[in-house]
Amino acid sequence: MSANSRLSVRLSRLLNMIPYFIANPGIGAAEAAEDLGVSTKQLMSDLNQLWMCGLPGYGPGDLIDLSFSEESIEVTFSAGIDRPLRLTSTEATALLVALRSIVGMPGMVDPTAAYAAIAKIEAAIVGESTVAIVDSAPVEAPAVTTVRAAVSRHRALRLVYYSASRDLVTERVVDPIRIVLVDNNSYLQAWCREAEGVRLFRFDRIEAATELAEPARPPDHAAEDATALDLFQDDPAVPLARLRIQADYGWVLDQYPMNKVAVLPGGDIEATMRFATLDWMARLLLGFGSGVEVLGPPELVAAVRERSQAALAAYEAAGLNGVDQA
Incomplete structure (x- = not known):
């Protein structure tokens, strides 16, 4: 993070700290630091910085005044900064998009809290004075x-x-x-x-x-x-499959942990993929049909061939080989 970015983040935090401490009089430094997402050391540094902030004139009665220690923090003069910063319409929209994008990701946020925040922001945007209780929040597993x-x-x-x-x-x-x-x-x-x-x-x-x-x-x-x-660390202890992927099956490279080795004449792709069990890999490859050809190792080639032949035999035995059995 650049120096300008760090200053911007700190300025936003300082401007919101006074309303926070007014709403939580006598709160301890450790609890406040956890709520504000900073260390206790950084919080105390911010509080000392606030001593030098206030209204023009910068004398007694102009500057923000606080009484603070690690046990208790109280604002005795707010210099007018008694409400949190308001979001612009652009900022509110960006925040809504971000909240909606992560609320469906398991574990990232508490969905009930996220939907409550979404409702409050939407209510503020349309100018409503009250916010309905959110009943549509998904139930977390x-x-x-x-x-x-x-x-x-x-x-x-x-x-x-x-x-x-x-x-x-x-x-x-x-x-x-x-x-x-x-x-x-x-x-x-x-x-x-x-x-x-x-x-x-x-x-x-x-x-x-x-x-x-x-x-x-x-x-x-x-x-x-x-x-x-790295989801797919290249562990040499895990078997490596060598594959030839038809040009119109290139999408599998985006869906599976494959490494492209070369693009062959005609557009086919040679790739590799680590796998833990022969049985699982053979079943995966059979699902691609003729779109993916196994080049190695020999035991994987044999496993895919055996499964293909067994499936074909079962297909023919059931009279599904295209010949009318009537």
Whole structure:
């Protein structure tokens, strides 16, 4: 973030702090810092900055006056800054778009709170004086609610999780780090004790979650690992499929974790894809029909061929080979 951006963010925070402290007289520094999304140290620095802000003249009776310590913060003179900043119509519209875009992402926000905020903003835009209670907020899945709460409370979790690449449901204990959005899907980023590494758990594949009594203790380096947000890390221990994709099937590269190797004459694409189980990969490839050809490894080629022949035999046995059996 540039210096100008940092100053702009701080200015907006300072302008909203006075109405916040007027609405919460005597609040402690730690609680206020958490509400405002800053550290206690930064909050105290902001409060000292407010001593030098106020009305022209900048003398006694002009500057903002506060009484504050880490135990209690009170505003004794607001210098007229007693209401939060108002959103412009452009800002309100942008905020509505952002809220609506994330409210459908599991785990990103509390949907009830988000819909309440949407209703308030819409009511303000149209000039209504009251806001109807939001009844249309989607009901959050219990597992999602549990995970979001555990992340907030820094507690360990026991997950029942469906792994699409392995076509397997597993149970594991994890130490949550944060909730992230990757490629329009929301994930829990956590330290997996079983794998002893940082993993991403897609929210719509978490079948059940239980918050444990013990605190989350991910290793110090876990949150700083940039590769932890890579959904498809190139693990040489996992088998690698080599594929030839017809030109009009290029869309599969956007839908599956494939790496393009080369574009062949005629527009066909050679690509690779890691897979955990032979059975799952064979079934996936059969679903593409003739649009994707398996080049290797030999055991995957054999598995796809055997499944294709078995399906064809069953097809012919049922009298569905195009010959009238009557």
